[in-house]
Amino acid sequence: MKTTLTFPIHKTKNSKLPETDFSNLVFGRTISDHMFVADYKNGEWTDLSVEEYKPLELNPANATLHYGQSIFEGMKAYRTSDGKISVFRGDANWARLNESAERMCMPTLPEEIFMEGLMQLLELDRDWVPTANGASLYVRPFMFATDDYIGVKPSETYKFMIFTCPVGMYYSKPVSVKVETKFTRATEGGTGYAKTAGNYAASLYPALQAQKAGYDQLLWTDGKNHSQIEESGTMNVMFKINGKLITAPTHTGTILKGITRDSVIQLAKDWGEPLEERFLGIKELEEALKSGDLEEAFGTGTAATIAHIERIHVNGTDYYLPEKGSDAFSNRVLRELDGIKYGELPDPHGWIIKI
Template sequence: MNNTTLKIDITKINASKIPDTDFTNLVFGKTISDHMFVADYADGEWSNARIEPYAPLSLNPANATLHYGQSVFEGMKAYKNEAGEILVFRADANQKRLNESAKRLCIPEVPEELFMEGLRQLLELDKDWIPNRPGYSLYVRPFIFATDDYLGIRPSEKYKFMIFTCPVGAYYSKPVSVKVECQYTRAAEGGTGAAKAAGNYAASLLPALQAQKEGYDQLLWTDGKSHQHIEESGTMNVMFLINNALITAPTTTGTILKGITRDSVLTLAKEMGVKVEERFLRVTELEDSLRNGTLQEAFGTGTAATIAHISKIHINGRDYVLPEIKEDSFSSKILNTLDAIKYGKIADTHDWIIKIK
């Protein structure tokens, strides 16, 4: 990231919370760093860009987002290499996807300069919050929400764009068990499934909670029309290695999030010579592959989870236990390669890493 003429006012916290933070016992998303970036949208433009101490917001009870859900967000991670430099993985892709989500919800787009420079200065200021331990990182949460104080169903005229960060360890500490969901629907064609919209996640909470009560970590969502095709999981895209072919749902229907980790995995898989099939996997095909042993691996991909190995799949009242993942398994190799790129241990041949001083 290069220096820019964008002016960002900075107000530093009086005393950092770092001395009181246990970096060896981080619960994902619970510990928030010292500062946050904020910009306001009104009268057709973004202005008042600033960094200030992380603090609660003051909202009017008539705030439009509270009633009509005009809110989109992103998730990315920052790392440190051995030289202590800050490395951000594919932030440009996150910026583009945030704006794609914003357009779907009638939210004004955030200019690239505002996004990138706000991110750069925030990470420079809070660089000591980036953990130095393997497997740990600084999770970055950019988001936009409506700020009109008006009870009327129309796009808001005012918005806030914010970024805050939190040091994190692994999202999943062990392989996950999943249940194929054939009753509830996460997304339908023509809806907002491809947008990273807050409401999408609210609608998924009840069936996910029911699955957790039954002993499963997550759901495998199926299509809203027939419930016959696997789409994605609640926190990640999903991939299946069957007969040495990597199968994952396409993102062309508008029901599936265009995962940045998903795209990275598919790129690396093709370079490794693995056959990639972007197509819908039928539930019956998945069940057959579990029964006859042709399913070699199943895993989720996402910023928070990175690569989440799946150890058990529940379909039609039956649990299927998957083969144990080994160090030379495909998903393990992918995970190790991604981590090596993110921590600056191997060359970044795809220009995925943005380096901050």
């Protein structure tokens, strides 16, 4: 999109690039040089700027610290084969951020502020976009309340920010998951579809118990009866049973509307793959595991893109899935998405924003 929006850009005098080991990137640990900042006060967004990445000063009475008005997004920028920078579906992240904002009683953000802030930040820190195969620049837009007031009510002021970090692969190998039937991530009428910090805070304890038991992630089930699969801890989840893809629908408001999920569904439709957006019952999953009808299970998300699932624990038993061949749907769709993102394949749906 074209915009006439302008704002000050303050470049750091002490770049961290020379001391950064791009061959040893731990996801989320290395932060790039700059950040975009905007403040909401008196009913409008103001004080837009790109600044040196640095700590924030917060009043101990900051509303977010006490009442959790905080939302965020996750997206990636890639170094294409011709050396340029591409951003995957940034407009979808902007739209989802605003959907989360409305649910959390926060102000929506104009598209031109989101996109121009993102573009200027990525242009300034373009040398932070890795060149290694499978690496990318993770982009974290987020918004939080800034009222210094103790009282349960929506804040009147907010801060929106974007920072970035170079990353390698989120999962370096297939993952093991455990079906969770005690704890609940989200219920109808709650905030499950919003990308808000509280959802993740509530998931930490049960996820930690699963990790202690030897599993990478949970498969969350519905909060009413714990009888059907919803999503995984860091991603949506898909199953291929008897040649048909099955993934949970998002209309209940308990599941995050994953942008990678949506992209995989679109590609499946393009390829004429049988697809059902419906809930998969635990009993149906267990029967498919026992019979061998479950051909593939994988997660979809910005961090992981496609995360192959090799082991599923359900009702006290571990089931192992067969190793995936190169022609498996999950591998095909991963190659297609990576090809589009890195500029090696056509982009028929206009998902890529180039810098």
